[in-house]
Amino acid sequence: MRAAFPDFRLGNVLATSFTGTLSERHGTAVERIPTPQRLLDWLAVNGLAVDSCTTAQLDLARELRESIHAAATAAAIQDALPASAVHVINDCSTQGRAAAILTPEGERRWRLSPASRVEDALSVIAADAISILAGERDGKLALCASPTCQAAFFDTSQSRTRKWCDMNTCGNRQKKARFHANQRKNPRSAE
Numbered sequence: 001m002r003a004a005f006p007d008f009r010l011g012n013v014l015a016t017s018f019t020g021t022l023s024e025r026h027g028t029a030v031e032r033i034p035t036p037q038r039l040l041d042w043l044a045v046n047g048l049a050v051d052s053c054t055t056a057q058l059d060l061a062r063e064l065r066e067s068i069h070a071a072a073t074a075a076a077i078q079d080a081l082p083a084s085a086v087h088v089i090n091d092c093s094t095q096g097r098a099a100a101i102l103t104p105e106g107e108r109r110w111r112l113s114p115a116s117r118v119e120d121a122l123s124v125i126a127a128d129a130i131s132i133l134a135g136e137r138d139g140k141l142a143l144c145a146s147p148t149c150q151a152a153f154f155d156t157s158q159s160r161t162r163k164w165c166d167m168n169t170c171g172n173r174q175k176k177a178r179f180h181a182n183q184r185k186n187p188r189s190a191e
Contacts, residue, residue, distance in 0.1 A: 005032065007032075008041075008045060009023060010045065010046075011153065012156070013154040016068075016141075016165075018068065018125050019065055019072065019151060020032070020165065022062075022069075024148050024149055025069075025148075025149065025150060027148030036054060036058045037053070039053050048110065048112060048125075049112070050112065050117060050121055051116075052118075058118075060092070060118070060122065063088055064088060064092045064122050064126060066085075067082075067085035067086075067088035068126075068129045068152075069151075070084075071086060071129070072129070072132070072133065072141050075141045076142050076143045077143070089126050089130060090126070092125070093130060095122070096122060096123020096124065096126075097120050098112050098116070098120050098124045099111045137154070138156065139160070140154070140160050141153070142160075144163070144170050145163040145164060146164065146165075151165040152165075
């Protein structure tokens with residue numbers, strides 16, 4: 001039953017949204033792609049639908065996810081990119097067969113062939129990560145200010161000072177915690 005799985009946390013940047021399939025990395029981790037079917041679901045939601053996924057392909061996807069997260073975290077703190085992460089990202093990027101297409105609205109989309117495999121979809125995610133890590137896109141990598149999350153995200157805000165990977169989850173949770181802490185300090189302020 002799919003309803004038993006946690007919702008996907010979707011963002012505007014494919015690579016960092018993919019790393020968000022494991023959230024709360026520094027708390028009680030939430031795995032959002034625990035099964036091959038859930039990976040297929042995530043890929044479909046992100047325009048990269050493929051027909052099947054094996055356990056080995058799920059393992060490869062998780063390895064790519066963790067490599068992107070490690071490289072993005074290093075970039076966000078201006079540290080050297082881990083060589084092992086770079087190797088996995090590059091390998092996944094070169095293993096796939098996908099084509100960039102232009103939509104009538106002037107946007108780039110990825111097209112997979114009808115016989116596409118998980119590796120083809122993962123190559124698109126890896127290519128997206130490469131474009132961010134190489135500094136080809138307007139924005140900067142940052143880490144979520146939530147102490148239990150600390151997810152890497154791509155900040156495209158005008159000031160580049162965004163604090164949360166997602167305002168609706170981590171940001172809202174932190175604001176609620178701050179509000180409740182203030183209520184406990186000043187119980188009369190609620191009156």
